[in-house]
Every structure is written in structure tokens, then in C-alpha cells.
Amino acid sequence: MGGPAGNTHRLLTVVKSGSIQDVKASPGDKVHVWPHLLAAEFTAALFITAFTLVFSLFINAPLLELANHNETPNPSKAPWYFLGLQELLTMFDPMIAGVTIPGVALILLAFAPYIDRNTSLRPEDRKFAISIQTIHLMFWAVLVIIGSFFRGQGFNFTYPWDTGLHGIFHL
Amino acid sequence: MANTLESPKAKPPLPQRLQNAQQQAADWMQDSQFWTSVFRPGSIFRKGYTDSPRNRSYVIMNSVLYHLHPVKVKRHAVKVSYTLCLGGLSFFLFILLTITGIFLMFFYRPTDTAAWADIESLHTQVAFGLLVRNMHRWAAHLMVITVFLHMARVFYHGAYKAPREFNWVVGVMLLQLTLLLAFTGYLLPWDQLALWAVTVGTNMMGFTPVFGEQVRFVLLGGQQIGAETLLRWYVLHVLMLPFVIVIFMAIHFWRVRKDGGISGPL
DSSP: OOTTTTTOOOOOOOOOHHHHHOOOOOOOEEEIIIIIIIHHHHHHHHHHHHHHHHHHHHOOOOOOBBOOTTOOSSSSOOOGHHHHHEEEEEESSSSSIIHHHHHHHHHHTTTTTHHOOOOOOGGGGGGHHHHHHHHHHHHHHHHHHHHHHHHHHGOBBBBBHHOOOOHHTTT | OOHHHHOOTOOOHHHHHHHHHHHHHHHHHSSSSSHHHHTTTOTTTTOOOOOHHHHHHHEEEEEEEEGSSEEEGGGGEEEEEHHHHHHHHHHHHHHHHHHHHHHHHHTOSSTTTTTTHHHHHHHSSSSTTTHHHHHHHHHHHHHHHHHHHHHHHHHHHTSSSOOOOOHHHHHHHHHHHHHHHHHHHHHHHBBBHHHHHHHHHHHHHTTTTTHHHHHHHHHSSSSOOOOHHHHHHHHIIIHHOOOOHHHHHHHHHHHHHHHTTSSSOO
């Protein structure tokens, strides 16, 4: 039964690759970590070291007088990253300012991925999430700035130019 | 030419001979069993390293330091404009803080009678003491900022969405641990700034319902800040919190890879 040239097999059809082989991973657009990523990381590390070093050469860390329980400085301020909380304490009951607001903010922040059910990454689809987070971050940033620069004696409102750089940064 | 033919054993000039000797020594060292056992294939210190795709892969796979990374990443993942390097900078600042912190530990005793004087003499008696303390202080502030900005960056890219939900939770923990590390370090200079900033901070803690007072008592080692507080916060600052944060960082970095690398472009 052979063909014209004595062949015993014939090519009958062309099939799509998916029907006979299972392609699991597509190569995608990838680059080698070395040197592309490591070089960038190394540069960033050098930059931040240089920045910290130069900054430290010119500006000294504060060291005031020895701790004294009998002499309360005026104003007494928490570290700047907690000044938002201290600012809230001037406005609300301690239970609300010190516990409820930061507690709720932290829980909502931690559970954001389980609250936000929207799967899109595109900013135009995430207007609500982006707005609410921007308001949230700005809320803390503004409070920290007010607490750091606009609070003087007795934690009363003042202007930074009245306090002066030395008063603010304890230089 | 004629000269060379007549005396084939003429010595090359001295610089040439030195260079040859250097090359021979280098070859001998790189061929030794010791050298090849230290530097695994793909190390740039191994003999015959060439810039090939195979060696680029080996560099990552065969290095304890670099194998945190995959061999290859998506092209957009190396774009600085996407990540702004903020997570990496936070990690690097942590390393910088560890190194400068270990240096400071050599000169510091966490007691109410010695602490302040130790820092005072660190400024004046120790070579580079003031500079290293400055770096520790400013790097700490900077790390709080970079961790905060990293959190904002990840949020705005929607990178917390599936499958990376849990890594976001770990990240929020890391933010809190960073704040705690910064806050516990704040007390250690034992000056007026430290004492009263921590007094204000820990008074807020007391407002927590049910267990607030108890937590405050355990953290201060008493009703008010004193020698016990200094020792407790020192141990928290140099040992316990770094120990915990390293575990969380390990999970954080491991999950970045397990969840499919950093999130895709917008």
C-alpha cells in the first residue's frame, strides 16, 4: 500500500500546540537580577549611606541635660512620629484620641486588602480607595507637622518662626 | 628581531617580569582547592569568570547574600521609578542601624547613673563616636520615613491585592515594629529630651482600656520611668525587637517571591 515514493506514513493535519502539549509558563519579559537589579540596589545603598554620612557630619544628634524628674520641660513633646497622637489628645478625650482613633486606623490599615474587594490596579478604577488613603495619610502628616512646628509653650499654638529652628530641633 | 633570535633566553624587562609573577601567583591561588571551595561557580572571584547568561544566574543562585533574589525578575521590577527603592532603602537603613548600633553598644551602659555620661564621653573621648551616634540617630528617623513612604507606594500601586494580602499585613506589622524600635531607642540617651518624650508617649499607653495600666507597668518596670525602664527598653531596643523584626522581615521578603515577585505595572 505504499505511497508514490514508497512512504508508509502521511502528514494529515496541523494541530494547535495547546491540544497536545500543556504550556504552563510563558517566558515573559524578564531580565537578569545580576547586574540589572543588584546594580540599582547597590547604587541606592551607596546613596543613602553617603546622605546619612554627610548629614551626620554637619548636624549633631541632640543631647540635652541629664534626665531630671523634677524639671518638666515646656513644652514636653513625644517623638515626632507620635506627635499626631499627642495632637489628638488636645482635641479629644484620651480614650478616643489615644486608643480608639489610632486603634481603628491601624486595624483598617492592616485589613485593607480584605476590605478593598476591587481587583483592578488602575488608578482610574480605584478613586475611592486612593482618596480615602490619601486623606488618611494626610491626616497624620498634617497632625505631625502641627505638633512639630506649631506647638510652643504649654503645647499652645505658635508659629515656627517664633520658636526658631533651635527650639524645634533641640540643636 | 635579530637580537631576540641570537639570545632567546633574554629576560623581559622588570615590570613585565613582575606582572608575570603576579599573574602566576593569582593563577596558583585561584586554582587552589581552598579558593575553589570558597568561591562557588559564578563568583566573580573565580578563575575564568565571564559575563554569560549562565554565570549571571550562578551569581545569584550560588551566593548566600544574593539568593534572596530570584535569578530573573520582570523587566518593570527593576525600574527605579516604580518602587523608588523604598523597601530596599528601609532594609538597608536597618543594616546601617545594626552596624552603627553595635558600635554604640561598646561604649554604653544602660543604667541611670552611667547612660548619659557614657554618651557625653562618646562625643568627646571616642574616635568617630559623635559621627556614628549621629548616623544612628538620623538613619533611625530616615527609616521611619522610608517605611512610611514604602507603605504609601505599595498602597497607591494596589500591590496589597490578591495574592499579596497577607504580605501587606506583615508589612503593617513591620511599620509598627519600626516605630517601636525608634521609640525604645529614644529613651536611651537618658537626657531631658528622652525622659520627657517617653513620659508623654507612655502616658498615652495608659489610656488603653482593660490592660493599659498593666502594659504600662510592665514596660516601665514601675509606676514611672526610672532605672528599670532604661534596662528594659535597652534590652527591647538592642535584642528583642531586632530579633522579632528580623523574623518578620524574613517572612516579608520570602512572601514577595512566593506571591510572584513585586506587583505588575499599572
